[in-house]
Amino acid sequence: MLDENQNDSVQHRAEIRTIARAAGLPAEWADAQIDADATVTEARAAAFDEIQKRGRTVPTIRVTGSNDDPAQIQTRAADALAYRMAGGELPDASREFVGMSMRDLAAESLTRSGVSTRGMSADEVFHRSLGTSDFPLVVSNAMGKVAAQAYKAAESPLKALARQRALPNFKTSTSIRIGEMGRLEEMTEDGEFTHTNRAEAGESMSLKTFGRAINVSRKLLIDDDLGLLGDMTAAMGQAAAQTEAEELVKLFTGNPNLSDGTAVFHASRGNTAAALLPVLSEAALTAARKHMRTVKGLDGKTIINAVPKYLVVSPDLETDAEKMLATIYAATTDDVQPIKLTLVVEPRLTGDAWYLLADPASVPSIQYAYLSATQGVQIQRQEAWDTLGLKYRAFLDFGCGWLDWRGAFRSEES
Structure with missing residues (x-):
């Protein structure tokens, strides 16, 4: 037989479980109350609190569009x-x-x-x-x-090296760069700070429109030849990417003059490999990296530390570049500042010239832009009475240009 204390314990647990069931609470809640030695009064108050919490819960209302929209x-x-x-x-x-x-x-x-x-x-x-x-x-x-x-x-992989912009129109746009402030000056005895003038430089670019027309013939519609239509359309997208890539490659191979009248890569800037180090090698990369880290900003005094991030080569140098970087990585893993470069192979480049570029987020060198309302390739229907079927045009509003020479380095052709 159960003694009086055991009867009281069984009754106590039963009452708490009854409270839980009445409040719609799970058995785990009742077990937790029993384990905590809660009295019946305390359990009843706790159950009431749970009911109140559920009453305050705001139901989630899902709004979905009509299937007939x-x-x-x-x-x-x-x-x-x-x-x-x-x-x-x-x-x-x-x-x-x-x-x-x-x-x-x-x-x-x-x-x-x-x-x-x-x-x-x-x-x-x-x-x-x-x-x-x-x-x-x-x-x-x-x-x-x-x-x-x-x-x-x-x-093109070259887009990863550039800063993207959106332009509102086709007018020439000038990107103004404000020079470095340098270091902060100590406050004077009168409690004033020294005023500073900062140098400015600007490089211009503008958008051009490129495009082609595509006809969806009456025959194609009636024959339901979606494979052909898909191939034609994909070719338009690929042509747009090809156009962007060729425009970007021109920035490297054309070596245009900047607003100061000097070419991007020029001996006076120090951003071309010396005649003794034209070939891609660890020694050449070391010399180039040293130059980029110590290059000075617009004020001619502040070192901007343009750390190279990308090594750009043609397919002719791809294998040599991979082998060289693998050797460098294996030998410098324990260095405080090992050479870490991302290899970028642009198939439209040729020859053995190679380039280093800094991260565009810190020291941007090149830029590209789209018209703000039409970024990327666009497909638009043309009204045409001379075509049986549908007539479309694929077009691209795109432009690119150099921003600054300080984050870029080029070898000389050997």
Whole structure:
């Protein structure tokens, strides 16, 4: 038989569990109260607090757009069309459109516009959809997605070395650099600080527009040849990336004059390899790194410590550069300041010239820009009565230029 104390303990635990069940609390909560030797009164108060907490909980309200929203329908249809053109990932919301042919998408667009397609031939559906539905916009959006993917995949590695800007128009833009302040001066006995004048320098650049036209023929629409359309569109994206790359390469190979009338790489600046060290080697990199670390700013006095981050070479030097860097890394792992460079191979460079550039976040050397409203490759429909089908244009508003010579070093051709 249970003695009186045991009976009281069993009853005490039972009462706490009853309180928990009545309050909708889990068994773990009751166990915690029992383990803490809480009285029935304390357990009842704790349960009341839990109920109060639940009452104050604000429910989460999810707001979602309607599936009938025209903008969302266009997006879902364009995503499905882009998937059929070039593969990739298909959003779940677009699965309802992925099995539709171009004719089906055009008919669907007409139906949403209030036009019945019953009895229409494929030619009639396409002809009507070009002017009275959102079908051309769906195709344009899908082409834009495919072109953007191809453009991104083909981007020049030189863009990682540059600072990006967005310009509001096509006027010449000058980037003003303010010189270094140097060190802070000690306060005078009168409690004043010395005023300072800072040097300024500016380099100019402007945007250009590059583009090509692309026709989506009536035959391509009727034949539902999305593979061909995808290839044509991807080629436009790749062409845009190629254009950017060639413009950036010109900055290196052209060695233009800066606003001071001197070329970017010039013996007077000290940022070209000496005749005795033209070949890529550890000794050449050491000399170049020393120069960049000790180069002075616009004031001619302040050392700006332009630490090199990127080694840029052509495919001709790629293997030699990889071997040399691997040897250096293996030999300098324990050094306080080991040589750590990111190898950048630009396939459009040729010969055995090599370049060092500092991190653009600290000492920017080159810049590139897009028109603020149209960054990257753009696909836009053209109104054309001389084409049976759809006519689009792919264009790019792009410009690039040098910002400063201090964060750059170039070897001489051997």
